[in-house]
Amino acid sequence: MNRRDVIKNVALMLGGAFSAPTLMAMNHWESPTKSYPSVATFNLTQTQRNIVAEIAELILPKTTAPNDASPGAKDVGVPAFIEMMMKDCYLQPEQMSFIEGLEKMEQVKFLELNDNERKGILKYLEQETKAEMKARQMKQTKMGDNDDHEDIKKVAKGLPFWRLIKELTLLGYFTSEEGIKASFEYVQIPGKVENIKLKPNQKSYAY
Amino acid sequence: MYLNIKATKNNTFDAIVVGSGMTGGFAAKELTEKGLNVLMIERGREIKHPQDYDTAMKQPWEVKHRGKVTAHSAEELWANKRFGNLANDESGPFFTNDKDNPYIEKRPFDWIRAYHTGGKSMHWGRQSYRFNKEDFEANAKEGIGIDWPIRYDDLAPWYTYVEKFVGVSGQKEGLDVLPDGHFLPAMPLFAPEVHFKKMMLEKFNRPVTVGRVANLSQPQEWHTKLGRASCQYRNKCVRGCPYGAYYSSLSGAIPAANLTKRLSMLHDTIVAEILYDEQKQRATGVRVINQITNQVEEYFAKIIFLNAGAMNTAALMLNSKSNRFQNGLGNDSDQVGRNIMDHHLGVGATATVEGFLDDYVYGQRPNALYIPRFRNWGNDKQSYLRGFGYQGGASREGWSRGVNADGFGGDFKQSLTKPGQWTIGFGGFGEVLPNPENRMYLDPTRKDQWGVPMIVFDAAFGENEIAMRKDIMNSAMEMMDAAGFKNIAGYNRPEVHLGLGIHEMGTARMGRDAKTSVLNAFNQVHSVKNVFVTDGAAMTSSSCVNPSITYMALTARAADYAVKALKKREL
Numbered sequence: 001m002n003r004r005d006v007i008k009n010v011a012l013m014l015g016g017a018f019s020a021p022t023l024m025a026m027n028h029w030e031s032p033t034k035s036y037p038s039v040a041t042f043n044l045t046q047t048q049r050n051i052v053a054e055i056a057e058l059i060l061p062k063t064t065a066p067n068d069a070s071p072g073a074k075d076v077g078v079p080a081f082i083e084m085m086m087k088d089c090y091l092q093p094e095q096m097s098f099i100e101g102l103e104k105m106e107q108v109k110f111l112e113l114n115d116n117e118r119k120g121i122l123k124y125l126e127q128e129t130k131a132e133m134k135a136r137q138m139k140q141t142k143m144g145d146n147d148d149h150e151d152i153k154k155v156a157k158g159l160p161f162w163r164l165i166k167e168l169t170l171l172g173y174f175t176s177e178e179g180i181k182a183s184f185e186y187v188q189i190p191g192k193v194e195n196i197k198l199k200p201n202q203k204s205y206a207y
Numbered sequence: 208m209y210l211n212i213k214a215t216k217n218n219t220f221d222a223i224v225v226g227s228g229m230t231g232g233f234a235a236k237e238l239t240e241k242g243l244n245v246l247m248i249e250r251g252r253e254i255k256h257p258q259d260y261d262t263a264m265k266q267p268w269e270v271k272h273r274g275k276v277t278a279h280s281a282e283e284l285w286a287n288k289r290f291g292n293l294a295n296d297e298s299g300p301f302f303t304n305d306k307d308n309p310y311i312e313k314r315p316f317d318w319i320r321a322y323h324t325g326g327k328s329m330h331w332g333r334q335s336y337r338f339n340k341e342d343f344e345a346n347a348k349e350g351i352g353i354d355w356p357i358r359y360d361d362l363a364p365w366y367t368y369v370e371k372f373v374g375v376s377g378q379k380e381g382l383d384v385l386p387d388g389h390f391l392p393a394m395p396l397f398a399p400e401v402h403f404k405k406m407m408l409e410k411f412n413r414p415v416t417v418g419r420v421a422n423l424s425q426p427q428e429w430h431t432k433l434g435r436a437s438c439q440y441r442n443k444c445v446r447g448c449p450y451g452a453y454y455s456s457l458s459g460a461i462p463a464a465n466l467t468k469r470l471s472m473l474h475d476t477i478v479a480e481i482l483y484d485e486q487k488q489r490a491t492g493v494r495v496i497n498q499i500t501n502q503v504e505e506y507f508a509k510i511i512f513l514n515a516g517a518m519n520t521a522a523l524m525l526n527s528k529s530n531r532f533q534n535g536l537g538n539d540s541d542q543v544g545r546n547i548m549d550h551h552l553g554v555g556a557t558a559t560v561e562g563f564l565d566d567y568v569y570g571q572r573p574n575a576l577y578i579p580r581f582r583n584w585g586n587d588k589q590s591y592l593r594g595f596g597y598q599g600g601a602s603r604e605g606w607s608r609g610v611n612a613d614g615f616g617g618d619f620k621q622s623l624t625k626p627g628q629w630t631i632g633f634g635g636f637g638e639v640l641p642n643p644e645n646r647m648y649l650d651p652t653r654k655d656q657w658g659v660p661m662i663v664f665d666a667a668f669g670e671n672e673i674a675m676r677k678d679i680m681n682s683a684m685e686m687m688d689a690a691g692f693k694n695i696a697g698y699n700r701p702e703v704h705l706g707l708g709i710h711e712m713g714t715a716r717m718g719r720d721a722k723t724s725v726l727n728a729f730n731q732v733h734s735v736k737n738v739f740v741t742d743g744a745a746m747t748s749s750s751c752v753n754p755s756i757t758y759m760a761l762t763a764r765a766a767d768y769a770v771k772a773l774k775k776r777e778l
Contacts, residue, residue: 061617197565
């Protein structure tokens with residue numbers, strides 16, 4: 001899927017129309033970002049922290065409907081969790097990819113966009129990421145068949161920014177105390193294992 | 208002089224056991240229970256059961272990296288670098304830092320170690336299957352390696368003995384390929400697995416059973432006596448079980464040995480050499496190095512059990528040189544360090560399961576489904592030798608399905624609070640043939656920080672294993688297709704090396720002939736009768752089933768023999 005297709009798909013999803021700022025943002029999308037030859041220490045600027053927080057909250061927002069009232073990513077400390085995880089658990093390729101993603105967000109002035117425009121950007125990002133992940137997966141499968149050790153090492157490019165921030169948002173939220181208790185039936189000590197029938201609207205167990 | 212005699216006396220025991228893991232623990236239990244004063248020597252740090260299982264009761268949000276591996280431990284632990292997310296915040300304390308304990312790879316070898324009380328029994332997969340009759344006879348029939356000096360019937364009573372003590376949950380199936388044992392109640396198969404089992408019988412006449420796992424589904428009196436309680440189905444075994452519900456050397460054998468008050472233990476103590484007396488033609492003791500203080504000391508005993516783990520046991524023998532044994536203790540055959548086997552894994556398939564959307568599971572089963580070997584069995588004949596079993600299972604997707612799915616926002620969040628579709632996956636464990644060219648030896652010059660020669664690995668999978676791997680993947684996909692599963696994806700990880708199965712074995716094999724083997728039918732070193740090797744090093748072939756229960760059965764049998772021989776003054 002090329003960039004034009006991605007935009008077309010996103011436009012369809014959003015009901016066929018892009019706002020002017022979103023389109024402008026997208027035009028900026030592929031202008032070159034500052035290059036980061038190495039990330040000695042992974043540090044975010046305050047603006048970048050704000051962007052992380054806003055994106056995390058868009059992925060898992062606070063909801064207030066009576067049948068679905070639950071905290072949002074910001075409420076349960078996901079933004080700080082994401083930064084800590086990127087620092088502690090990821091190596092340079094992922095850290096670079098994450099910083100590059102944030103830089104793109106800065107370039108498109110993400111924090112100045114309204115809610116709908118931000119969602120449009122994220123939809124775009126999601127489609128772009130999907131294409132990239134698919135390409136990576138195909139490459140990996142192919143390599144698995146060929147037993148080609150050398151090629152595997154060449155996959156030095158980090159996972160895409162959207163994939164990273166989405167995974168860490170979900171992980172941080174659904175393993176936080178408030179996130180678990182609001183989302184699932186939390187059972188610390190099940191005491192048994194058994195087959196059961198699912199009741200209507202039954203939530204997942206978390207352990 | 209007086210002081211020396213006193214020191215010798217204080218350092219003298221009936222038996223020395225080197226290693227406190229799966230087989231060292233069992234050897235100590237058997238020997239102490241039979242009346243011997245035993246010194247067990249562990250090279251790593253002390254872990255106390257259960258108070259040192261620091262992460263055991265932590266809630267998800269109390270585990271800092273939530274199951275992910277830090278970049279630091281990914282760098283320092285092979286278990287991560289080579290296995291994936293194995294040594295994280297929860298289980299990391301039970302894996303050894305490889306940077307501090309380096310080894311040399313002439314060809315790549317994945318050596319996962321656990322230097323602490325209990326060794327790898329702390330984080331084993333707990334799958335417990337007997338070898339079958341054929342496993343003991345195939346080498347002789349096919350002209351592979353050498354013949355086992357024992358047969359299934361020699362070991363069967365010891366399997367029962369060990370199964371009773373450790374507690375194995377499993378289902379009797381009456382299969383020749385997977386002999387039944389002494390089982391506690393079986394854990395359930397889940398709805399799609401029950402369907403799968405039925406389809407496999409119908410379409411391929413292949414049996415499927417629930418895993419046989421060393422978790423107490425119903426503790427017996429001899430388990431509770433040691434403080435072991437029923438499995439709580441948290442499936443957090445890797446953290447160490449505060450209930451003692453899964454068997455480890457720490458939860459089972461060591462407490463049993465301690466009850467006799469005849470067990471002494473040393474920690475942080477590396478056994479560098481077995482001392483050999485040329486006149487008496489027997490081993491007299493061991494020379495040890497304290498890993499913290501570097502202090503050297505000697506301990507003495509009538510019999511010595513080597514249970515350091517296959518690679519370290521062989522290294523210890525190779526490092527024990529004397530006039531009589533210039534190539535290492537008991538190494539007249541030049542087989543010490545050779546014939547490294549393991550089980551090859553990292554190959555199988557995954558799929559999604561349509562339907563069963565009313566079916567769900569309460570609790571977490573610390574277990575899997577098991578598909579016993581069906582290749583080169585009965586009428587089946589393949590281009591390669593031996594076979595493999597599969598382990599895996601079905602589960603409903605949780606929130607993590609959202610990571611790769613489209614969407615974000617309130618509805619997306621809400622949708623992830625419900626169980627997703629069923630998925631299924633299973634991977635093979637394949638038999639590895641013995642090959643004397645697959646070996647480890649001591650580097651002539653390079654030494655570790657304690658001055659002990661470093662181990663060099665020179666081993667790789669052969670054509671038989673590589674051919675089998677293709678079949679493992681393709682057969683898994685074929686079986687999933689026959690069961691009606693969708694989105695079937697096979698995998699065959701190319702970066703798997705010998706060792707990754709963490710079932711490394713074969714480096715001091717049992718045999719009938721001292722010219723071609725290291726140990727006799729009772730795990731006794733042919734040429735040094737008071738030294739016994741009962742860890743994975745003793746194995747003559749690997750079968751495709753998880754080996755720990757076999758190691759323990761061999762250990763119990765050898766200990767029985769050793770004590771009887773001692774009493775008859777034959778040792």
